[in-house]
Amino acid sequence: MSRERPGTTSAYYRACVRYLAIDIGGSKTAVAVVSEGAITGYTTWPSASHASESLDRIISTCLSMIDDISACGVAFGGVFDFPQQTCVRSMHVSGWEGTDISSVLQHALGIPVVTDNDANVAALGEYSLLDQNEDPLLYVTMSTGVGAAFVANHQLIRGAHSMFGELGHLPLGHDKPCNCGQIGCFERAVSGYWLETDHGRPAADVLADPEIHRQWVADIATGLWSACVVLDPAMIVIGGGMSAQGERLLDPLTQALAQKASKSERPPPAVRLGDPTGRTVLVGAAVMAREAERGSR
Ligand SMILES: [Zn+2]
Missing domain, CATH: 3.30.420.40 (ATPase, nucleotide binding domain)
Structure with missing residues (x-):
């Protein structure tokens, strides 16, 4: 990560451990390990056509990457009820309605998990790259x-x-x-x-x-x-x-x-184009995971 998070950046990343970051999109799903704001492990696959199949693969992938992981953040590509941690709907994949992704993953992985819609999570990732005067x-x-x-x-x-x-x-x-x-x-x-x-x-x-x-x-x-x-x-x-x-x-x-x-x-306002690779959303998921680890979501 070339640019630092504003304000508390250095302290933030020094305190940062390894987080799992998951991006559940309509066309692809990605799981990454994020450490000190950088992606150190990454795997992706075409999204399954049903939520239960998707969750099975996410869980098995996460279990293979979970060594020394303290929390997990999830970006969900659809409408999401954050207080209830429940999927409202996915535009592309059936079966997500009413699923509490965080509880399912928390039970399977044994670490704190927090989920939000992918626009919110991408925003957290992009924010982590900004200077203080861009807030x-x-x-x-x-x-x-x-x-x-x-x-x-x-x-x-x-x-x-x-x-x-x-x-x-x-x-x-x-x-x-x-x-x-x-x-x-x-x-x-x-x-x-x-x-x-x-x-x-x-x-x-x-x-x-x-x-x-x-x-x-x-x-x-x-x-x-x-x-x-x-x-x-700004x-x-x-x-x-x-x-x-x-x-x-x-x-x-x-x-x-x-x-x-x-x-x-x-x-x-200043205007900039976002990360075209889609990986910034994974950095945002790690920022969110840190909040889950603190129990402050
Ligand atoms: Zn309209």
């Missing part, structure tokens, strides 16, 4: 849908119902109906699913059209600026599959946010 962080994941998470002063803000960061359903004012039942959602304008549905071809092909791309960036800027007005982040990190647009997204988006900020009393 607070708004992490936005843009892929099939749009999700977000907010970390301030080392704490994830989860809201009253684990629903904080439902940025995808922020009203932008356009007239297209969204799957959620509302009209004009941010996600309806910019997500990969809707670009493909509206244009009948892969999102990357759709965005090759300069005019569609220009409107896409303008809509992202409108949504993110609305979030900035409420949350006042840094926005954009992750998810659509961050593969790279500089073609980052440059015009940074300019658009600066233009909006110039008309207000606030400076624009």
Whole structure:
């Protein structure tokens, strides 16, 4: 890890032991050992089609990696009830509904386990790479849908119902109906699913059209600026599959946010693209595992 966690970084990592980190995604599952903020062991496989099969493989993999591990953090790719530590649903894999992943793994592994949705966990991982003057962080994941998470002063803000960061359903004012039942959602304008549905071809092909791309960036800027007005982040990190647009997204988006900020009393947030490898989420899971070890989740 080249950059340090702000504030207590050095003390944090000196005190850090080995943690298991699990990322349960719709298409792949990964298990890693994270020590002092670095991934020292890693294995991945295509996600099973059912939760019970997935849990069996996760447990057997973890048991083979569990030497000298003090706690485990899990990133779940779906809607997750954090206070109850229960899966609400996975968009891609059946059988997760109502599963208390943490209890199942804790029983099997004999160590403290904590789980959260993958956007929150990725946000913790990205936050661990920031400088102190880049706090607070708004992490936005843009892929099939749009999700977000907010970390301030080392704490994830989860809201009253684990629903904080439902940025995808922020009203932008356009007239297209969204799957959620509302009209004009941010996600309806910019997500990969809707670009493909509206244009009948892969999102990357759709965005090759300069005019569609220009409107896409303008809509992202409108949504993110609305979030900035409420949350006042110092840094926005954009992750998810659509961050593969790279500089073609980052440059015009940074300019658009600066233009909006110039008309207000606030400076624009810094904007950065997230880790494209997906491994930062595992670092975030280890940060969460440390909290589980302390019994403070
Ligand atoms: Zn919606």
